[in-house]
Amino acid sequence: MSSGFPGSDKRISLQEMVARVPDGASLALGGSFLHRGPFAFVRELIRQKKSDLEIIKQSPGYDIDILCRAGTVRKLRAGIVAMEGNFGLAPYYRKAVEGGTLELEEHACYSLTAGLRAAAYGIPxxxxxxxxxxxxxxxxxxxxxxxxxxxxxxxxxxxAIQPDFAVLQASEVDEKGNVRIAGTYHWDHIMSRAAKSVLVVAEKVVEEGVFTAVPEATVVPYFMVEAYAVVPGGAWPGSCWPEYGIDYPAVEAYLEADAGALARHLAKGPELQPQEKGNGQ
Known part of the structure; x- marks a missing residue:
């Protein structure tokens, strides 16, 4: 894991962060289904034409589906996979498994967590x-x-399952790289302890005093974080409670089957839109 020091500059751009991921790497992605996934990071993997990736996640959906659609991923270790009740199964993931272009190591969510826990504990x-x-x-x-x-x-x-990187979508970070996540984060927590390195995409930066005032709310301490990027709306088209909910029309548009749907969807990512300075950005 990263052994950064206080004051070290861990803030980088999303593009720089994704550039650190080599082809063939294994990535544990935080969040669940359409909720608080590092989706801006996932889309940037596609833009940078990464290949041969292994994805590890207890309950993926949009993230593994779009990676399969783009031909970016080689292997998946996962429990349940779905786009949730409004949208049903993940169609491009299913096509990849049925067509033999994606190797699937099927788990129960709990068995995948057990493998990550073994890596976190340093046992086989x-x-x-x-x-x-x-x-x-x-x-x-x-x-x-x-x-x-x-x-x-x-x-x-x-x-044991030890990812090369755990990639988490955080509610907020401070300048050091301490991480706070609103809501349920138990899978993100074990991923961060199991992986060789932790990369974080955060909605915003807050003052260090926000963390020191309630230290027990820190999910990942700075010394475990290799780098972080600040991308407001980075979980779009999913939700990041309490900042925003799921953009249902955007998910529906992504699922359109015509040849241009993927490119149109990638172009609408909030990570590509101009951002106003201030408010911790």
């Missing part, structure tokens, strides 16, 4: 309950281990 595997009767252990070649303390119970061992 994590015992995981609740998988008995499922085909997932056989599909993935997981091993069943007996309780070494003699209970006669056995549990499945999920191998």
């Amino acid at each position: 595997f994590q015992p995981c309950a609740g998988l008995h009767g499922s085909d997932l252990p056989e599909l993935n070649g997981w091993k069943l281990i007996e309780d070494p303390y003699g209970s006669q119970e056995a549990v499945w061992a999920v191998p």
